[in-house]
Amino acid sequence: MTTDDLARARRLRALDAELANETNDNATLVARLEAVARGDIPNPLETTTMAPNEPLMLRMPQALLDRAEALVPAVEASEVGAALGRVTRAAVLRMAIARGLAELEAEYLGKKRLRRRSK
Numbered sequence: 001m002t003t004d005d006l007a008r009a010r011r012l013r014a015l016d017a018e019l020a021n022e023t024n025d026n027a028t029l030v031a032r033l034e035a036v037a038r039g040d041i042p043n044p045l046e047t048t049t050m051a052p053n054e055p056l057m058l059r060m061p062q063a064l065l066d067r068a069e070a071l072v073p074a075v076e077a078s079e080v081g082a083a084l085g086r087v088t089r090a091a092v093l094r095m096a097i098a099r100g101l102a103e104l105e106a107e108y109l110g111k112k113r114l115r116r117r118s119k
Helices: 003-023 027-038 062-077 080-084 091-111
Strands: none
Touching: 027 062, 062 091
């Protein structure tokens, strides 16, 4: 064992003792942690799949939120808005993220962007 291995083992033992100390009075939490350790239930920290349209908490500068809000009437009046139905600031931000990701993919991954049909 190297010095790093020993230090890691000490940290893990200390964390284990701290966790045991904090969970002594909470039988439900202990049972759940044991179930995760056995693999009976998935570890939420290791779950890599996401549900469709999973909620995302994202902090954004107020200036960007204001710009998205200002776009709502214009998008609502467009053909896209007619297809979407009710246009919200969230819908505008989703559109902006999708278009922005396409730009980044084109720049960094070499993926070709879809060209919009001209009117």
